[in-house]
Amino acid sequence: MNLQTLRYYERRGLLAEPERSLGGHRLYPAEAVTVLKVIKAAQRLGFTLDEVAELLTTAGHRHGRRDAGLQERARAKLAEVEAKIADLRVIASTLRAAVDAGCDDLVACAGQPCCPIPFATIAVGAPDAEAR
The missing domain is CATH 1.10.1660.10 (Multidrug-efflux Transporter Regulator; Chain: A; Domain 2)
Structure with a gap:
């Protein structure tokens, strides 16, 4: 270090x-x-x-409380990590579908009804319920 x-x-x-x-x-x-x-x-x-x-x-200030430190924070961090993993699985699935569909041009692909990339929901930051 x-x-x-x-x-x-x-x-x-x-x-x-x-x-x-x-x-x-x-x-x-x-x-x-x-x-x-x-x-x-x-x-x-x-x-x-x-x-x-x-x-x-x-x-240093727990005074016997079991959930006062690492346990509570580890549970919260685990929930964050699991949410990120779920998001990454959706991303991987979407990218896999784009590769399988042969998407070569984002603008052209976005205009096609068969496009696997959920451009509308990604643009506004809303999760695509069907992609999950």
């Missing part, structure tokens, strides 16, 4: 500012390595740095 990332995490409050040597070098405790691993793992699981900060803060 580069120094700029460590300093950024310190500024964001994700990592405690370490003590310094007489020469001014940062002296990170062994716990800092664990915190850095937690941050990186949480990011790979889809958590933003703001969410990671909340998880780290909440972990």
Whole structure:
């Protein structure tokens, strides 16, 4: 991990500012390595740095509540991921249909009734119920 990332995490409050040597070098405790691993793992699981900060803060203030931290947030993140997967499946299915239909020109294809791409619903951002 580069120094700029460590300093950024310190500024964001994700990592405690370490003590310094007489020469001014940062002296990170062994716990800092664990915190850095937690941050990186949480990011790979889809958590933003703001969410990671909340998880780290909440972990220290749970007071015995099982759902106060990771469990609650993991359930919410899982729901987000599952929704994204469902959207990606619709996208893959639509793209597969476009490939199978031989669509070569978006404008020409959009004008055909047999076009598999739901241009009208994509343009307005509404999900196409039939495509799901």
